[in-house]
Each structure stands twice: as C-alpha cells, then as structure tokens.
Amino acid sequence: MTLLLARHGETVWHAENRYAGLSDVPLTPRGEEQARELAAWAATAGLTGVWASTLSRATITAAAGATAAGVPLNVDARLRELDFGQADGLTAAEMHERFPEARRAFEADPAASPLPGGEDPAAAARRFLDCLREIPDGRVLVVAHTTVIRLALCALVGLPLGAYRRAFPRLDNCAITEIDLKGAILRYNAPTSWSRP
Secondary structure (H helix, E strand, O other): OEEEEEEOOOEOOOOOOOOOOOOOOOEOHHHHHHHHHHHHHHOOOOOOEEEEOOOHHHHHHHHHHHHHHOOOEEEOHHHOOOOOHHHOOOOHHHHHHHOHHHHHHHHHOOOOOOOOOOOOHHHHHHHHHHHHHHOOOOEEEEEEOHHHHHHHHHHHHOOOHHHHHHHOOOOOEOOEEEEEOOOEEEEEEEOOOOOOO
C-alpha cells in the first residue's frame, strides 16, 4: 500500500500561527486554491481512495481531491488534529502569558508535557496509525493535520514523540508525505508538482 499524507489547505488562523486543534476553522481563499491544486494532482495520481479527518478544513480539502480522482471520500475521526485543550485558538505568545510554565514544559518536550487540558500525544499517534492500518490496500491520499501527522511519522520510524517539532519542523499546506506502514518515509513535504507514477 502507498499512503500519501497531506496537510489541509491554509486556514484563517494560519497568518497568526494560532493553534487549531479541534476548532473547526475555515479555509482562506488561498487554502481553497491549495485544495484545487491538490485536486489537480489527485486527478492524475492513480489514487484508489481518499480519506480525511472529520474537521471541515480537511474534509473540504480532501473532497476536491476525491472528486478529481473519481473515488469516494472516506471520513474518520481518528484522523483529526491533536486536541490542544486550553491552547486551542491561541498563539505561542498568548500561551506564554496565560500558562507560562506549561508552555515552557511543552517546548522542552511536547510529548511528555501536553498543553493544559490537551490530548496525550502518544494516544493521538496511536489512533492515527490505527486508522491508516485499516485503510484498504491501494494508493490512498489521506488529508489530515500537521501535528498529528508529525507525531505519527515519529512513531512510524521509531523516533521519540517529543522530537516531532525538531525532526519534522514543518508540513506545508497540501504538500505530500509518502509513507510505507512498514516504517519508511519515502517522501517528505513534497510539492504536488513531483512526478506522477
């Protein structure tokens, strides 16, 4: 099986770098354009399926790709973003003002010190990978979210989860990360202009 992971299109919180966990944040016009670019790639990528998180920024992005590829869209809550708890909707600076010690602990080791009221990152990585393992064999696009994807990548290749911000410092909107569930990252954060199969 080939799994092609993509972060959803840009959202209205992107410019201020606000943490968007379970909040249902809409796409910007640029995010909608990124979804169309992903769909243009999907039309010729030989996909057998498209899966997405239940959050609208992912389902809207994925729906364009599913339509272009002529395959159904499958939605699963296990693909949703990490729940950031009390940090949801805040910037890093606002977190430093509201709960400075917790923010510093998170920066030192985000897996061992989730943000206040936030989800256990190990549980998030497990649920995400559990979902991926249940996807039928084929060439499948999975549209999800930056933090949970990076946590899952660490778990997949055996890196400490707390290293996700250093090991995978960024995931661009609608870029592709190709993985093998046996434990390999075949391509990371690639633009959709890379060659088709």
